[in-house]
Amino acid sequence: MASVVSSQVLYCFFSTSEITPRFQLRVHSSGGGGTSKESNAISWNGASLNGEKDKKVGGRIGSWNGSLKGEVKKKSVKDAISSNLDVLWDDGYGTKTVKDYFEEAKEMIRPDGGPPRWFCPTECGQPLKDSPILLFCPGIVGVGLALTLHHKALGKVFEVRCLHIPVNDRTPFEGLVKFVEETVRLEHASSPNKPIYLVGDSFGGCLVLAVAARNPEIDLVVILANPATSFDRSQLRPLFPLWEVLPDELYDAIPNLLRFVMGNQVEMARVNIEDRLPPRLQIEQLFQNLIALLPHLSDSVDTIPRDTLIWKLKLLKSAASYANSRLHAVKAEVLVLSSGNDRLLPSGDEAQRLKSTLKNCTVRHFKDNGHTILLEDGVNLLTVIKGTGKYRRSRRIDIVSDFIPPSMSEFKQGYDEVVGSDLLRLKLITRFKIRSHRLLRFATGSAMFSTLNDGKIVKGLHGIPDEGPVLLVGYHMLMGLEVYSLVPEFLRERNIMVRGVAHPVVLRETQWASSPEFSLADWLKVMGAVPVTASNLFNLLSAKSHVLLYPGGAREALHNRGEEYKLIWPDQQEFVRMAARFGATIVPFGTVGEDDVAELVLDYNDLMKIPVVNDLIRDANRDLTRIRDKSKGEVANQELYLPGILPKVPGRFYFLFGKPIETKGRAEEILHDRENANQLYLHIKSEVERCIAYLLKKREEDPYRNIVDRTVYRALYSPLHEVPAFDP
Numbered sequence: 001m002a003s004v005v006s007s008q009v010l011y012c013f014f015s016t017s018e019i020t021p022r023f024q025l026r027v028h029s030s031g032g033g034g035t036s037k038e039s040n041a042i043s044w045n046g047a048s049l050n051g052e053k054d055k056k057v058g059g060r061i062g063s064w065n066g067s068l069k070g071e072v073k074k075k076s077v078k079d080a081i082s083s084n085l086d087v088l089w090d091d092g093y094g095t096k097t098v099k100d101y102f103e104e105a106k107e108m109i110r111p112d113g114g115p116p117r118w119f120c121p122t123e124c125g126q127p128l129k130d131s132p133i134l135l136f137c138p139g140i141v142g143v144g145l146a147l148t149l150h151h152k153a154l155g156k157v158f159e160v161r162c163l164h165i166p167v168n169d170r171t172p173f174e175g176l177v178k179f180v181e182e183t184v185r186l187e188h189a190s191s192p193n194k195p196i197y198l199v200g201d202s203f204g205g206c207l208v209l210a211v212a213a214r215n216p217e218i219d220l221v222v223i224l225a226n227p228a229t230s231f232d233r234s235q236l237r238p239l240f241p242l243w244e245v246l247p248d249e250l251y252d253a254i255p256n257l258l259r260f261v262m263g264n265q266v267e268m269a270r271v272n273i274e275d276r277l278p279p280r281l282q283i284e285q286l287f288q289n290l291i292a293l294l295p296h297l298s299d300s301v302d303t304i305p306r307d308t309l310i311w312k313l314k315l316l317k318s319a320a321s322y323a324n325s326r327l328h329a330v331k332a333e334v335l336v337l338s339s340g341n342d343r344l345l346p347s348g349d350e351a352q353r354l355k356s357t358l359k360n361c362t363v364r365h366f367k368d369n370g371h372t373i374l375l376e377d378g379v380n381l382l383t384v385i386k387g388t389g390k391y392r393r394s395r396r397i398d399i400v401s402d403f404i405p406p407s408m409s410e411f412k413q414g415y416d417e418v419v420g421s422d423l424l425r426l427k428l429i430t431r432f433k434i435r436s437h438r439l440l441r442f443a444t445g446s447a448m449f450s451t452l453n454d455g456k457i458v459k460g461l462h463g464i465p466d467e468g469p470v471l472l473v474g475y476h477m478l479m480g481l482e483v484y485s486l487v488p489e490f491l492r493e494r495n496i497m498v499r500g501v502a503h504p505v506v507l508r509e510t511q512w513a514s515s516p517e518f519s520l521a522d523w524l525k526v527m528g529a530v531p532v533t534a535s536n537l538f539n540l541l542s543a544k545s546h547v548l549l550y551p552g553g554a555r556e557a558l559h560n561r562g563e564e565y566k567l568i569w570p571d572q573q574e575f576v577r578m579a580a581r582f583g584a585t586i587v588p589f590g591t592v593g594e595d596d597v598a599e600l601v602l603d604y605n606d607l608m609k610i611p612v613v614n615d616l617i618r619d620a621n622r623d624l625t626r627i628r629d630k631s632k633g634e635v636a637n638q639e640l641y642l643p644g645i646l647p648k649v650p651g652r653f654y655f656l657f658g659k660p661i662e663t664k665g666r667a668e669e670i671l672h673d674r675e676n677a678n679q680l681y682l683h684i685k686s687e688v689e690r691c692i693a694y695l696l697k698k699r700e701e702d703p704y705r706n707i708v709d710r711t712v713y714r715a716l717y718s719p720l721h722e723v724p725a726f727d728p
Contacts, residue, residue, distance in 0.1 A: 083128060083129040083130070084128065084405075085128065085156060085157075085404060085405055086405070087405045087406070087491065087495050087496070087497045088405070088406065088407065088408045088411055088491060088495065089156070089405065089407050089408065090152075090407065090408055091152060091153035091156070091380075091382065091407035091408070091409050091410070092123075092151075092152030092153055093149065093150070093152075093153055093380050093407070093409040094271060094409060095152070096148050096149050096151070096152075096271075097149075097271050098148075098149075098271060098375050100148060101145055101146075101148040101149070101375060104145055104148065105143045105145050108143050108144070108145065108164060109141075109143055109167055110167075111166060111167055111168045112166055113166070113168070114166055115166075115169065115171070116142075116163060116164065116165045116166070116169060116171055116176060116179055117163075117164055118135075118161045118162065118163060118164075118183065119144065119161070119162055119164055120159075120160055120161050120162070121145075121148075121151050121155075121160070121162065123151045123152055123155065124151050124152065124154065124155025124158075124160045125152065125155045125156070126155075127155060127156060127157060127158055127159050127160075128156060128157055130194075130393050131157050131158055131159055131393065132158060132159070132191075132194045132195050132196065132197055132392075132393055133158065133159040133161065133187050133191075133194070133196055133197065134154060134158035134159065134160050134161070134197040134198075134199060135161050135162075135163070135180065135183060135184070135196065135197065135198050135199070135208075136160065136161070136162040136163060136199045136200075136201070136204070137163050137180060137198065137199065137200045137201070137203075137204030137205075137207045137208050138162070138163060138164075138165065138201055138202075138203070138204050139201050139202035139203045139204060139228075140202065140203040140228070140312045140315065140316050141167070141312075142163075142164065142165030142166070142167065142169070143164065144162040144163050144164040144165070145162070146201050146225075146372070146374045146375060147160070147162065147199070147374060147381070148375070149271060149374070149375060150374065150380070150381045150382065153380070153381075153382040153407065154381065154382055157382070157391065157404055158197060161183075163180065163204070167308060168308065170311060172315070172318070173206075173207075173210075173315055173318045173319045173322055174322070176207055177207060177210045177211055177214070177322075180198075180207060180208070180211050181211050181214060181215065184196055184198070184211055184215060184218060184220070185215070185218070188215075188218045188219075193394055193395060194219075194393060194394065195219045195220065195221050195392060195393075195394075195395070196218065196219065196220050196221070197220075197221045197222075197223065198211060198212065198220055198221070198222050198223070198332075199223045199225070199381075200222070200223070200224050200225070200227060201225045201226070201374055202225065202226055202227065202228045202345075202371070203228045203315075203316055203319055205224040205225065205226070205227025205228055205229060205323075206227060206228050206229055206316075206319035206320055206322065206323040207319065207323075208222050208224070209222065209224070209227070209229065209323040209326070209327065209330060210319075210322055210323050210326060212330045212331075212332040212334075213323075213326035213327070213329040213330045214326070214329075216329060216330070216331040216332075219332075219395055220332035220333070221332065221333045221335070221390055221392075222330070222332045222333065222334045222335070223334075223335045223337070223381075223385070223390075224334065224335070224336045224337065224354070225337045225373050225374050226337070226338060226339055226342055226345060226347040226350075226371055226373055227323075227336070227347075227350065227354070228316060228319065228320055228345065229320050229323050229324055229327075229350060229354070230320075230345050230346050230347065230349070230350035230353075231316055231317060231319075231320035231345070232317075232320060233345070233346050233349075233350075234344060234345050234346075235343065235344070235346075236344065271375075271376070271377045327354070327357050327358060328357075330358055330359070331359065331360075332360070333360050333390065334354070334358050334360060334361040334362070335361075335362050335363075335364070335384075335385070335388055335390055336351045336354055336355065336361060336362070336363045336364070337364055337366065337373055337379065337384065338350065338351035338363060338364075338365050338366070339365075339366055339367075339369040339370055339371060339373050340365060340366065340367030340368065340369070341367065341368060341369055341370045342369075342370055342371045342373075343370065343371070344371045345371060347371070348365060348367075351363045351365065362388055362390075362509070363516060364384055364388065364516060364517065364518050364522075365516060365517050366378060366379055366517070366518070367517070380409070380410070380413075382404075383410055383413075383518075383526055384518060384522075386404055386525065386526050387518060387522030387523060387525050387526045388522060388525075389525060391404060398539075399530045399536055399539055399540070400539050400540065400542075400543040400545070403499075403528060405497050405528070406491070406497075406526060406527055406528070410526060411488070411491060411492075414438060414488075414523060414526075414527070415438060415441060415488035415491070415492075440481065440484050440485075441484055441485050441488065443597075443650040443707060444481075444485060444593060444597060444650055444651075444652055444653040445652050445653070445704070445707070445710045445723055446482075446485035446486075446489060446593075446652070446653040446654070446655060447459075447652060447653070447654050447655070447702070447723075447725035447726075448460055448461055448489055448493070448655045448657075449654070449655065449656045449657070449728050450462060450463030450464055450656070450657040451463045451656070451657060451658050451659040451660075452659075453659065453660065455659055457656070457694075457728040458728060459725070459728060460493060461489065461490065461493050461494050461496075461657070463587075463657055463659070463660065464490075464494060464496070464546075464587060464657060464660075465585050465587075465660055466494075466496075467544065468541075468543075468544035468545050468546050468584070468585075469540075469541040469542075469543075469544045469545060469546075469547070469579075469582050469583070469584035469585070470545075470546045470547070470584060470585045470586075470587060470660075471541070471547050471549060471575065471579045471584045471585070471586045471587070472498065472546065472547065472548045472549065472587050472589060472657070473549050473550075473551065473575065473586055473587070473588050473589070473684055473688065474550065474588065474589035474590060474591060474688055474691075475550075475552070475556065475565065475567060475589075475590050475591055475688055475692060476550040476552050476553065476556040476557040477557070477591055477592075477593070477594040477653075478557065478558075478559065478564075478594040478598065478600060478643070478645070479557055479558070479643070479645075480506075480550075480557045481594060481597065481653075482591045482593070482594075482653055482655070483500065483548075485653055485655075486498070486548070486591075486655065487500065487527055487528075487548070489655075489721070490546070492721065493721075496546050497528055497545070497546065498528065498546045498547070498548050499528040499529070499530065499540050499545050499546065499547050499548065500524070500527075500528065500529040500530075500547075500548040501529070501530055501531070501532035501533075501536060501537060501540075501547065501548065501549055502524065502529045502530070502531065502532060503531075503532060503553065503554055503640075504531040504532070505624055505640055506521060506524065506529075507521050507524060507525060507529060507530075507531055508521065509521065532549075532553070534574070534578070537549070537575070537578055538578065541578060541579065541581075541582040541584050542582060549575055551569040551570060551575060552567060552568045552569050553638070554638045554640060555568050555638035556568045556569075558603075558604065558638060558640070558641065558643060559603075560600075560603040560604060560605060561600050561603050564594065564595055564600075565592060565692050565696070567685060567688060567689060569685060573674075573677045573678055573680070573681040576663075576670065576677050576680050576681045576684070577670060577671055577677055579663050580663040580666055580667045580670035580671055580677070581667060581671060583663055583664035583665070583667065584663055584664075585660045585661065585662055585663070585664075586660070586661040586663060586684060587657050587658065587660050587661070588657075588658040588661070588684045588685075588687035588688045588691065589655060589656060589657040589658060589688065589691055590655075590656050590658075590688050590689070590690070590691025590692035590693075590694070590695055591653060591654065591655045591656075591692075591695070592653070592654050592692055592695040592696055592699065593651060593652055593653035593654055593699075595651075596648065596650065596651025596652060596653075596705070597647070597648060597650050597651065597653075598645040598646060598647050598648055599645065599646045599648060600643055600644070600645055601644045601645065601646050602643060602644025602645075603643055603644075604639070604641060604643070606644070607641060607643075607644070617639060617641045618639075620640070620641070621639040621640055621641075624640060649706070649707060649708075650707045651705050651706065651707070652699070652702065652704070652705050652706075652707075652710070652725075654695040654698075654699055654702075654725070655695075656691040656694055656695050657691075658687045658688070658690070658691050659687075661680070661683070661684065661687075663680075698726045698728070699726065701726040701727075702725045702726045703724075704723050704724060704725065710723050
C-alpha cells in the first residue's frame with residue numbers, strides 16, 4: 001500500500017463481510033527455520049496456504065520462473081518467450097483504476113494467520129527473456145497491491161513479485177528485513193550478473209533501504225516512493241501517542257481524519273481519463289470515477305483495530321530509525337519519487353536529504369501528487385524508470401538490448417493531438433515541460449514528403465526503407481525544433497522507431513533544480529534518444545536501427561542571424577564511413593519552417609557583447625562535455641547558449657526525405673578510399689540542400705501554411721496529420 005497509515009483503504013481492508021476473489025495470484029511464502037512453501041492455490045480467509053481449508057476462496061496458480069526453495073535452481077526459459085517488445089505496445093496503463101485496487105485489496109486483507117509472503121499477480125504475464133526481477137515492498141498496511149495500475153507494464157520487462165504482510169502479522173522489522181534479504185541473496189546467487197530491483201512504497205522504502213545497506217556487494221536498483229524515512233517529521237507525528245489512550249468513540253473517527261491527509265483523490269480518479277477528451281467529457285468522467293470511489297473511501301462501518309494500528313505505528317517508527325542509521329552503507333543505485341502534495345510526510349524535503357546523503361541518488365518530483373503516488377494519475381512507474389535511465393538487464397546499460405520502445409500510452413501522452421482540454425486544464429503550466437512539444441507539433445502541423453527509389457516525390461513517408469540499418473541525415477533547424485515532429489510522425493505513419501543521437505547536454509539532468517521534475521530530457525530518453533558518440537552510433541547501426549543524425553550538430557541548431565537553412569557541417573566524413581561499414585541506407589532530408597515560427601533577434605555574437613551575460617555563457621560551457629576535437633573547426637567549438645527569439649504566429653514545418661542512398665556492397669571502396677568517401681559525403685550534403693531549396697519554393701503553394709487555416713480545416717474535416725499541403 002502506498003501509505004504510512006492508509007486511511008484510504010481502512011474500511012475495505014478490515015471488512016468482516018464475505019468476499020469472493022476476482023483475481024489470481026502466484027504465491028510463495030517463507031516459514032520459520034529457513035523453509036519455504038510454494039502453493040498451488042491460495043486462501044486469504046483461512047490460515048491455510050495450500051488452499052485446502054477454504055476451497056471456494058483462491059484460484060489456481062502457476063509456479064515461478066525462479067525457485068526460492070533452499071538450494072538455488074534455475075528454470076530454463078522457453079524459446080517462445082519474446083526478447084523484445086513491438087513499437088507502441090500496449091502497456092495497459094489506464095485500464096486498471098484505483099477502484100480495481102480497492103476491490104482486489106478486499107480479497108487479500110482478511111486475516112489468515114499466515115506469515116509474510118511473496119505473490120506475483122497473474123496480470124503481470126510473462127516477461128521478456130532475461131528480464132530482471134522486481135521485488136515490491138508495500139506501505140505499512142502491507143497488502144502489496146499498490147502497483148495495481150502498473151502490473152501489466154512492469155510485467156512485460158520485469159519478473160514482478162509483491163510482498164504481502166498479513167494484517168495481524170507481528171513480525172518485527174528486522175524479521176521483515178531478513179525475509180526480503182533472503183530472497184535478494186537467493187536471486188543474486190541464481191543470476192549474479194543481473195540487477196535486482198527493489199521498489200519500496202512509504203514503509204516499504206525503509207525496508208528496501210535496510211536491505212540495500214546490508215548487501216552493498218549486490219547489484220541493486222532501489223526505487224523509493226515517498227519513503228517513510230521522514231516519519232519523525234510527519235505533521236501527524238505528535239498525535240500518534242494520543243491514539244493509545246483515546247476512548248473508543250473518538251478512536252472510530254481516526255480513519256476519517258487520516259483520509260484527508262492521504263493521497264490526492266482527484267488524481268486517483270483521473271487515472272483512466274484521456275487528455276484528448278473534450279473538457280466536458282473529462283469533467284463528467286471525473287465525477288463518475290469519484291462517485292465510484294466513495295463507497296471505498298467513506299465506508300465507516302469497519303475500522304482498523306486499535307492494537308493493530310498501535311503495532312504498525314511502532315513498527316513504522318523502528319523502520320525509520322533502522323533505515324536512517326544505515327544510510328551511509330547504501331551503495332545501490334537509488335531513484336526517489338517524491339510528491340509535492342504529500343500531507344502526511346515531508347516527502348519533498350526528504351527526497352533532497354536522501355539525494356545529499358546517498359552516493360548515487362536521483363530524484364524526480366511530482367508536485368501535484370499526494371502520498372499514494374503510485375495510485376495516482378501522472379505517474380507511470382515504467383516511464384519514469386525508462387526516462388531516468390534506470391532500466392538495465394546486466395551490470396551496465398546496453399542502449400540497444402535494454403531499450404524499451406515507447407508504448408501506446410506514452411505516445412498518446414507525449415505526442416497525441418492537442419485539443420481544447422489541453423489548453424483549458426489548470427495543470428497545463430505544471431506539466432508544460434513534457435507537453436510543450438505536443439503544443440509545438442500542433443502549432444506547426446508538419447507536412448511530410450519522401451522520395452521513392454524511382455525519384456518520385458510523394459506525400460508521406462512511403463519512401464523510407466522498412467528494414468534497417470537506416471541513417472537519416474539532415475538539416476538541424478533553430479534549437480532543433482523539428483525533432484518533436486519528426487520522431488512521432490515515423491511512429492504514427494510507419495510504426496518505425498527512430499533513435500536520435502543528441503548532444504549529451506540535452507539529455508543531462510538539470511543540475512540547478514532543487515526538485516527536478518520529469519523533464520523534457522527524460523522524455524527524449526523514453527523516445528529513444530542517446531548521447532552522440534561513435535560507440536553509440538556503431539551499436540545502433542549494428543542493431544539495424546533507424547538512426548537520426550545531424551552532422552551540423554549544435555553549431556547548426558544555434559546558428560547566427562543570416563545563416564537560416566545554411567548547412568554548417570564538419571569536413572570529416574565519419575558518418576559516411578560508419579554507414580558503409582554496416583551497409584546502411586542513408587536518407588538525406590531537408591526541413592524548413594523555423595522562419596515561420598520565430599525570428600532570431602539575439603545570436604551568439606550579440607549575447608557575447610552583453611556584460612554579465614557573456615560571463616554566464618562562458619561559465620556554463622566551461623565544464624561541458626566536448627563531443628568533437630576542438631581543433632576541427634567551428635562545428636566542434638560551438639558554445640551552448642539560449643538565443644534570443646521572438647515568436648511569430650506559427651506557420652508550418654515541411655520535411656522532404658530524399659532518394660535513399662545505398663552503401664551495401666560499397667564498404668571496400670568507401671572505407672579504404674577517402675576520396676570516394678568524400679564524394680559520397682558531398683553528394684549527401686548537396687541532396688540535403690536540394691531538399692531545402694525544394695521546400696522553400698513549394699511551401700508558397702500551400703493553402704494551409706497558416707495555423708488559422710489549418711485549425712479551421714482540422715475542425716471541419718480531418719485530424720491534424722491529414723490536413724493537406726502543396727502537391728509534390
